Amino acid sequence: MPNKEVSLPSIDIPDRAKKILERIERVAVHASDLDGIASAAILLLLSPSLKIDFLSVTEAKKAPAIYDLVVDLPKIGNAINIDHHKTNYEYLIQHDLLSQKDLVDPESPSAAALLAKYFGIDGNNHVKKIIEIANLADMGKFTAEIYLIDKIIKCNSRNPDSLLKIALAVAKYGDKFLEDPWLREEISRLEPVLKKCGSLSNFVVKEVIKKRGFRALILHVESGVPRICIGDLMHNFIEEGGRIVVLINTMREKDPYCPSLTESMGPQAARISIRVKGIEFDARKFLERFGGGGHKTAAGAKLSMDKLPIFLLEAFEELSRVCGQVLYLNLNKNTLCEVP
Numbered sequence: 001m002p003n004k005e006v007s008l009p010s011i012d013i014p015d016r017a018k019k020i021l022e023r024i025e026r027v028a029v030h031a032s033d034l035d036g037i038a039s040a041a042i043l044l045l046l047s048p049s050l051k052i053d054f055l056s057v058t059e060a061k062k063a064p065a066i067y068d069l070v071v072d073l074p075k076i077g078n079a080i081n082i083d084h085h086k087t088n089y090e091y092l093i094q095h096d097l098l099s100q101k102d103l104v105d106p107e108s109p110s111a112a113a114l115l116a117k118y119f120g121i122d123g124n125n126h127v128k129k130i131i132e133i134a135n136l137a138d139m140g141k142f143t144a145e146i147y148l149i150d151k152i153i154k155c156n157s158r159n160p161d162s163l164l165k166i167a168l169a170v171a172k173y174g175d176k177f178l179e180d181p182w183l184r185e186e187i188s189r190l191e192p193v194l195k196k197c198g199s200l201s202n203f204v205v206k207e208v209i210k211k212r213g214f215r216a217l218i219l220h221v222e223s224g225v226p227r228i229c230i231g232d233l234m235h236n237f238i239e240e241g242g243r244i245v246v247l248i249n250t251m252r253e254k255d256p257y258c259p260s261l262t263e264s265m266g267p268q269a270a271r272i273s274i275r276v277k278g279i280e281f282d283a284r285k286f287l288e289r290f291g292g293g294g295h296k297t298a299a300g301a302k303l304s305m306d307k308l309p310i311f312l313l314e315a316f317e318e319l320s321r322v323c324g325q326v327l328y329l330n331l332n333k334n335t336l337c338e339v340p
C-alpha cells in the first residue's frame with residue numbers, strides 16, 4: 001500500500017468521529033467517478049491506513065458483507081451506508097434497512113459532502129475544496145480540470161492501484177490535483193484519445209442536431225469508440241441542445257488506451273446510460289424497470305443481451321412520448337470511417 005509514502009495534510013477530527021473510525025477497517029467506495037474518488041480522498045485524510053475497495057454499483061450489489069462503511073454505493077450487508085442515490089434510498093426505506101448509523105440523503109449533491117458531514121470535518125477548508133469538486137462533477141458541471149481527472153478515473157476504473165493514486169492526489173492537493181506528477185503523466189498519455197473523443201462527439205452533434213434537428217437520441221455504440229469517450233458523446237449532445245440521450249454500449253473489442261477496462265469482460269451485455277436536460281423525464285424511474293438506477297437526469301443500467309429488444313421498444317415509446325421524434329444512430333467501425 002503506497003498510502004504511507006504520501007504525506008497528507010493533517011486535519012482536526014472530532015472525538016465523536018474518532019470513535020466511529022476506530023470501528024472501521026474495511027471500506028467500499030464507488031470506483032468510476034470523481035465523487036467516489038473524492039470520498040476515498042476524504043477517508044484517507046481521516047485515516048490513511050484504511051483498506052479501501054473501489055467497486056462498481058453492480059459489484060456492490062453482489063459483494064460479500066465484509067465492509068464496515070460503504071460510500072456512494074448501495075448498502076452492503078450491515079455496513080454504515082453514506083450515499084445520495086435515490087434508487088438506493090427508496091430501496092432501503094422499502095426494505096426497512098435504513099438505520100440510525102446511516103446517512104443516505106438524495107438531496108445531497110454528492111456522497112463526499114455527506115461523508116465529510118458525517119465525520120464532522122465539513123468545515124475544514126481543505127476538505128471543503130474536495131467536496132466542491134465532487135459536487136461539481138456529480139452535477140455535471142465539469143471544469144477543464146474536472147474533465148481531465150474524470151477521464152483518468154474512467155480509464156483506470158478497473159485498476160485499484162491507480163484509483164488509490166488518484167485518491168491520494170486529491171487528498172494531498174485538493175482542487176489543485178493536477179499538480180500531482182502521476183496525474184499529469186496520465187493526461188499527456190491520454191491526449192490523443194481525448195482529441196478523438198472531441199471529433200466523435202462533434203460527429204454525433206452534427207449528424208443528429210445540426211443536419212437533422214433531432215433532440216431525442218438513441219445512440220448505440222457497437223465498435224470503434226474508445227471507452228473513455230462515451231461520457232463525452234452524451235455530455236456534448238446535451239450541451240449542444242439535445243434533450244435526452246439513451247446510450248447503449250455493446251462493444252466487445254479490447255480498448256487500446258485503457259486496457260484494464262476490457263481485461264476481464266464477462267458475458268456479452270448492454271450497458272445503458274441516460275442523460276436528460278430541459279424535459280420532464282425521469283431517467284432513474286425508467287431504468288429501474290430494467291434493474292438500473294441513479295438520478296433523475298443521469299441514470300444507468302446493465303442489461304443481458306436478450307432484454308435489449310424490449311428495452312429498445314420501450315425506449316422508443318418513452319422518448320417519442322416526451323420528445324415527439326426520436327433518432328437511432330449506430331456507431332461502429334464502418335459508420336465511423338469518415339470521422340478523423
Ligand SMILES: [Mn+2]
Nearest residue numbers: 035072111138
Ligand atoms: Mn455520487
